[in-house]
Amino acid sequence: METGKENKIIKSESAANEKASTRRGFLKLSLLAGGVALAGAEVTRMLAGPKTSNGEKIKLLSKDGKLVEVDSANVHAVVVDSTAGTNIRQGVPGKKFVRVIDLARCSNERACIEGCQKQHNLLPPIEWIKVKKMQDVEMESPYWFPQMCYHCDNPPCTKVCPVDATFKRSDGLVQTDNSRCIGCKFCMAACPYSARSFNFGRPEQTAYFEKHKDDPGICPTSKPENYGTVSKCDGCPDDMAKGILPACVRKCPNGVIFYGDENEDTVSNGDEIFQLSALLTERAGYRQFDTLGTKPRTYYLPPVKRNFPFQEAKEKHNTQE
Numbered sequence: 373m374e375t376g377k378e379n380k381i382i383k384s385e386s387a388a389n390e391k392a393s394t395r396r397g398f399l400k401l402s403l404l405a406g407g408v409a410l411a412g413a414e415v416t417r418m419l420a421g422p423k424t425s426n427g428e429k430i431k432l433l434s435k436d437g438k439l440v441e442v443d444s445a446n447v448h449a450v451v452v453d454s455t456a457g458t459n460i461r462q463g464v465p466g467k468k469f470v471r472v473i474d475l476a477r478c479s480n481e482r483a484c485i486e487g488c489q490k491q492h493n494l495l496p497p498i499e500w501i502k503v504k505k506m507q508d509v510e511m512e513s514p515y516w517f518p519q520m521c522y523h524c525d526n527p528p529c530t531k532v533c534p535v536d537a538t539f540k541r542s543d544g545l546v547q548t549d550n551s552r553c554i555g556c557k558f559c560m561a562a563c564p565y566s567a568r569s570f571n572f573g574r575p576e577q578t579a580y581f582e583k584h585k586d587d588p589g590i591c592p593t594s595k596p597e598n599y600g601t602v603s604k605c606d607g608c609p610d611d612m613a614k615g616i617l618p619a620c621v622r623k624c625p626n627g628v629i630f631y632g633d634e635n636e637d638t639v640s641n642g643d644e645i646f647q648l649s650a651l652l653t654e655r656a657g658y659r660q661f662d663t664l665g666t667k668p669r670t671y672y673l674p675p676v677k678r679n680f681p682f683q684e685a686k687e688k689h690n691t692q693e
């Protein structure tokens with residue numbers, strides 16, 4: 373059975389040994405990602421001066437395509453700008469967030485959904501991530517297809533909002549300001565991917581929001597608890613500003629979802645780092661309904677050489693909004 377990792381572009385040797393341990397923080401990974409964006413000579417400049425070797429080597433891919441190996445003791449963390457903070461309209465400076473979903477690895481564990489629901493205090497029927505069974509014709513084998521807001525570069529949803537409650541940020545994320553939203557649902561109708569949900573203020577959902585509103589790790593930017601408003605995947609902007617991968621990426625046991633920065637040409641699932649452009653070229657990455665011109669910032673890798681045989685879902689997926 374193929375592992376799908378033959379397409380790996382770069383990966384730290386230590387990460388391979390730590391596969392069974394908890395996922396590495398994006399902060400640690402981001403120092404590798406930072407190295408990717410640097411020219412070979414510049415890589416040396418991010419080293420923190422000579423320190424005693426601990427024997428651990430890290431490979432960095434330079435901008436000109438050369439692999440360089442450095443001692444991990446001599447690499448310091450890149451400071452991630454967190455100025456986006458609580459200002460929902462301000463993107464993280466210098467970033468263009470991008471997502472890649474490897475369909476060959478998805479076995480519908482629903483861990484991404486559970487991680488997202490907890491991070492944002494959502495209860496069904498509100499779900500920002502859906503994992504759909506896909507099968508175009510009977511002769512083809514079905515496969516699982518995680519779907520969420522794609523943070524389109526040409527988003528029809530933002531164009532129809534009469535009160536500028538949903539908008540595109542400089543870092544590529546499309547956000548919704550729930551204190552401004554009037555609940556007209558125009559954006560829901562405009563989104564060709566059905567990525568948005570309406571909060572009808574169901575009592576159990578409202579009580580759940582109230583109970584968990586001060587939980588650690590809750591995203592302060594999005595306010596889906598404002599009933600009578602529309603919400604959707606926000607791309608975990610507060611985590612990303614701190615250099616932490618979104619909950620869906622962290623929770624997936626199969627490493628299906630990759631997140632990263634198009635400006636750095638790098639994506640990671642917490643265990644592996646890929647050069648975005650090479651990954652998309654070599655694995656024939658595509659965007660859903662690309663001909664619509666929405667320019668999603670989410671790419672799919674086709675489900676060839678799958679890691680798992682297809683199994684029907686144990687749980688029924690929510691079909692309501």
Ligand code: SF4
Nearest residue numbers: 521522524527529563
């Ligand atoms: S996927 Fe839908 S909601 Fe998300 S940016 Fe694109 S059009 Fe808007």
Ligand code: SF4
Nearest residue numbers: 533553554556557559
């Ligand atoms: S539901 Fe809210 S975000 Fe969507 S178009 Fe109407 S006001 Fe804008």
